[in-house]
Amino acid sequence: MGILLYNSLTGKKEPLVTLEPGKVRFYACGPTVYHFFHLGNARMFVVFDTIRRYLEYRGYEVRFVQNFTDIDDRIIQRAHELGISPRELAEENIRYYFEDAGKLFIRRATVHPRVTECVDDIIRFIQDLVDRGHAYERNGSVYFDTSSFPEYGKLSHQSPEDMRAGYRIEVQDEKDDPADFALWKAAKPGEEWWPSPWGPGRPGWHIECSVMNYLYLGEQIDIHAGGRDLIFPHHENEIAQSEAHSGKTFARYWLHNGTLNINGEKMSKSTGNFIMARDLLARRDPRAVRFFLLSAHYRNPLNYTEEALDQAEQALARIDRLIRDLEHRAEALQTMRGALDRAEEVPSDAARSDVEQIRRAFIQAMDDDFNTADGMAAIFDGVRLVNTRLEDGGVNLGDLRLYRDLFVELLSVLGIPKKDEARLEDEIERLIAERAEARKRRDFARADEIRDQLRHRGIVLEDTPYGTRWSYES
C-alpha cells in the first residue's frame, strides 16, 4: 500500500503514481515578495515542506520548485511608498523569506526561480500562445482567450457561465470576454517594464508559474500545491496556460491546504487580519510553532490562538523529555560498560519490534494523505510505549539508542529537529544566507571562511545553479 493523496482536481483520494518511477516533480506556489510573510503563508510553506520531506522519507527523489514572484502591483506600490526601487524591495524580502523560513526549519527548494529571471522565457511562452490562437493582443496587453480552452473551469468545478454570474468588478472592455485574463500587462507611466513584441510591459500574475514549471520541471509535473484560495483564479488559469501550450495534462495531482484562521476568519494581509511569522517567531519557540501548524490535517482550517500554541509547546515537550531521558540513560549505562549486561549494544528483539510497530503506525497515518495529526498520535502512542518499557527496566544500551533514533527520525520527517539541534539548523541557514550575500559581493574570502567553518562542524555546503543546499557530512 503506497501513498494516497487527495486531488482537488477529482475531489478524491488517489494513489500516488509518478510520471517517472521513484521521482516526484513537485511545484509549490511561493510568495509575492512585497512584505514579510504571515502565519497563514507559513502554514502553506510548512505543510508542503513536510510533504516533500515525507516523500523523500518514503524513498522518492523529489525535485521541488518554489517561485518568488518579484514583479507585481503590490511590489510596485509598496516600493513607491518606501521610496525604494521594486528590485530593492524584492531582494530585501527574499532575504527575509529565507530568514523566517529557516527559523521554521523550512528547507530550501531544489530551485527558487524568480519572475525577473524568466521574463524572456515568459515572452516566448506568451508568443506561443498567441501563435496557437489561445491569446490576443489589445493595446499593448495580451489576454488569454478562455473560450479557446474548453476545459476551462475544471479545477474550480465551475463553468465560465457560472462565474459570470458572480462578477463583482466591472469588466474591462478591452477583453473579449470577462473570463479572459492578462498574460502580459502594458506598462503604465512610471512602472517597471520590460521590452516585448507588444511593447513595454510586464508579465501578468499567472503566467510565471506556468513558465517556471515548464522551465524547471517540464510540460508535465506530478504535484502542484498551493493555498485553497489559489484554486481560482490562479491555478485554474495556470492549467489553461500550460495545457493550451503543451496540449498535455499539466499536473497530475493538485494539493490545496486549508486556511489559517485568526478570530475565526482567514488570515489575510489585505484585511489586516494577520500576524507576521517573524513577530511570532520572535516570542515563541519555532519548534512549537511548526508543531502547531502540523497539528491539524493540512486540508482543514486551523485556528490560531495563544492557547493552542501553549498546548503545542506542552505536547512537544513530552516528546523532548523522552528523548532526553533516553540519552541520559544511555550515557549512564555507557559509563558502567562491562559492569552490567544492560550495557549490551545489540538491541533486543523486543525493542526492534516496538520500533517497527511505531514506525509502521506513523507511516500508515502519513501515507493516508499526509495525515500529520494522526502521525503525531502514532508518535505519542510510541512515547507511552517506550516510557512503559523504561518503567519496567531491562532496556539495554542498544535499545535506548534505537528508541532515541526513532523519535529523532520521526520528528525530523515533520521537520522538527531535536531540541538542542534547533538552534544549530537556524544558525546554519543564517550563515548560508550571509555567505550568499558575500558571494554576491564577490567577497569570496568571507564566503570560503563560512564554508570552512561549517565543514569543521560536519556540515557540507553544495552550491547549485539554484542556490546552496547543505547536509551533514556522511
Next chain:
RNA sequence: GGCGCCGUAGCCAAGUGGUAAGGCAGAGGUCUGCAAAACCUUCACCGCCGGUUCGAAUCCGGCCGGCGCCUCCA
C-alpha cells in the same frame, strides 16, 4: 446567485458503516525524602431533525451555525 468546506470532551484534534485515536488541561492513584517526570485509572448522548441499514460521527435529505472562492489573496 454559483462552486466548495467546516461543526467530535473544558481546549486542540484524528476518525467517512460495526457501539469514539492522540495531545493539552482537570480528578484519583502508584512511585518519590519533597517535587518533577513517568506509569495506571478517570473525563464525549460526535450541531439539530428525519431517512437508508442488522448496525451511522461516518451514507442520503432538510434545517441551524461558521467559513472560503467567484479575477488583491497561501
